[in-house]
Amino acid sequence: MNRTFKYIFSGLIVLAIFGFAFKLFTDPVSILVMLATIALVGAAIYFIVTRLSGTSAGREQKRAFQKAAKRSKKRFQAKEANASSKRSKIKSLASARKKKDASHLTVIEGKKGRKKNRASF
Known part of the structure; x- marks a missing residue:
């Protein structure tokens, strides 16, 4: 057939x-x-x-997408502005501060001088 x-x-x-x-x-x-x-x-x-x-569904989706894109662009630009100001603040604070030792951390001495036996791998 x-x-x-x-x-x-x-x-x-x-x-x-x-x-x-x-x-x-x-x-x-x-x-x-x-x-x-x-x-x-x-x-x-x-x-x-x-x-x-x-009003077709395609038009509504296109409008919604454009609106979301505008919001996202504004949010991204706001984050960029905040990030650049934070970076400058962090750099100035970092240069003003000296590195502090973390008193709660301890160094564990190991066998650093001994060479590894590569045959055991």
Whole structure:
């Protein structure tokens, strides 16, 4: 059943190509008029459908995305401004402070002088 549809569809395509070629050689102006008519009718249908649909989901999503992008951009610019001022404060504080020893940390002496036995790996 699948093969029969394949052959019928292929036959229709071949007949359409022959018909188009015959019409192109006998009356090329009618083909141009037909294509222009199809384009105009398609454009009119598209225009009517887009106007009658009102607010589509795509428009709402686009607006929501643009609004979120603006918020994100403002937030990012605010963070940049805060970060640059914090960096300058940190640099000035770091240069003013001296490094303190952490009294709660202890150094554990190990066997640093002994070389590792690489054969045991």
